Amino acid sequence: MPDSINVLALFAHPDDAEFLCAGTLAHLSRRGANIHMATLTAGDCGSTTLPATRIAAVRRKEAARSAALVGARYHCLNSKDLLIFYDQPHLNKVMELVRQTRPALVLTHAPVDYMVDHETVSRLCQSACFGAMAPNFKTGARRPAPALQGVPHLYYADAFGRRDILGNKIESALSVNISATLKLKEEMLACHDSQQAWLKTQQEIPEAVATMRKMAAEAGKRTGLRWAEGFRQHLGQGFPETNLLKQLLGSLVR
Ligand SMILES: [Zn+2]
Numbered sequence: 001m002p003d004s005i006n007v008l009a010l011f012a013h014p015d016d017a018e019f020l021c022a023g024t025l026a027h028l029s030r031r032g033a034n035i036h037m038a039t040l041t042a043g044d045c046g047s048t049t050l051p052a053t054r055i056a057a058v059r060r061k062e063a064a065r066s067a068a069l070v071g072a073r074y075h076c077l078n079s080k081d082l083l084i085f086y087d088q089p090h091l092n093k094v095m096e097l098v099r100q101t102r103p104a105l106v107l108t109h110a111p112v113d114y115m116v117d118h119e120t121v122s123r124l125c126q127s128a129c130f131g132a133m134a135p136n137f138k139t140g141a142r143r144p145a146p147a148l149q150g151v152p153h154l155y156y157a158d159a160f161g162r163r164d165i166l167g168n169k170i171e172s173a174l175s176v177n178i179s180a181t182l183k184l185k186e187e188m189l190a191c192h193d194s195q196q197a198w199l200k201t202q203q204e205i206p207e208a209v210a211t212m213r214k215m216a217a218e219a220g221k222r223t224g225l226r227w228a229e230g231f232r233q234h235l236g237q238g239f240p241e242t243n244l245l246k247q248l249l250g251s252l253v254r
Contacts, residue, residue, distance in 0.1 A: 005248070008036045008103035008152075009072075010094070010125050012084060012117040014043045014063040015192040019212050020157035021107045022185040023178025024229050025070050027249055028105075030181075035072035036101045039063060040090075040121055045081035046195055052080075058194050066191035069184060075101075084117045086124060092139040094121075094128040098152070099145035105244055106152045110159040110232070112170065122156060129154050130238055153244040154234035158219060162230070172230025174245070175223045177252045178216060182227045185212070223254040 009017045042056035067074035077093050108125040109118040131137045132148040220228035246253040
């Protein structure tokens with residue numbers, strides 16, 4: 001892999017990437033890619049005991065610590081939980097992040113997922129990748145990055161639970177074998193200490209690492225892998241159709 005390849009993992013909240021694609025990021029990092037991990041929010045609603053500013057500060061640190069484990073730089077775009085909208089201010093900041101980080105490969109949420117924040121980030125990411133080449137789109141940043149030369153390869157991680165909100169199954173199109181990076185993925189997820197109690201009380205999720213392992217085992221079933229992360233590539237008009245993830249990770253991708 002040429003070491004100049006940049007990868008952007010853009011998700012709604014701290015710990016989403018750890019559940020959905022950290023094993024794949026670890027593989028890419030080990031092959032020399034420059035990894036950027038970004039969240040729209042700092043997870044300000046992720047506590048029943050701490051006020052928003054306190055929990056957000058805690059979660060920024062957790063996310064940065066997790067990103068460092070995979071050699072990634074962490075970016076927070078300072079939106080608020082449940083207030084991520086498809087509007088100009090959000091598109092400006094997502095577009096600016098894409099232009100600043102100049103990724104060849106972008107990973108984000110599935111277009112259909114269990115919560116609207118995730119779905120909105122998916123759409124913002126799609127538009128930002130598509131429009132990052134258009135110099136007439138001005139982000140309003142004080143020091144704007146130049147437009148990209150090409151549209152990045154865009155991949156959607158599995159929806160949480162691999163189901164839509166009506167319970168219909170959503171199948172991945174490709175699976176990345178994460179057996180060799182599962183341990184690092186667990187360590188990254190474990191950085192998000194503050195969420196253990198929250199997941200238990202609010203979402204009745206027993207234990208984050210156990211839940212993640214169950215998701216990774218489920219994602220591997222289609223292709224006979226023990227541990228996997230599932231993705232679908234955005235193949236709409238204007239986007240590159242070559243399977244860059246497969247080119248970068250070879251036989252790890254099925
Ligand atoms: Zn989330």
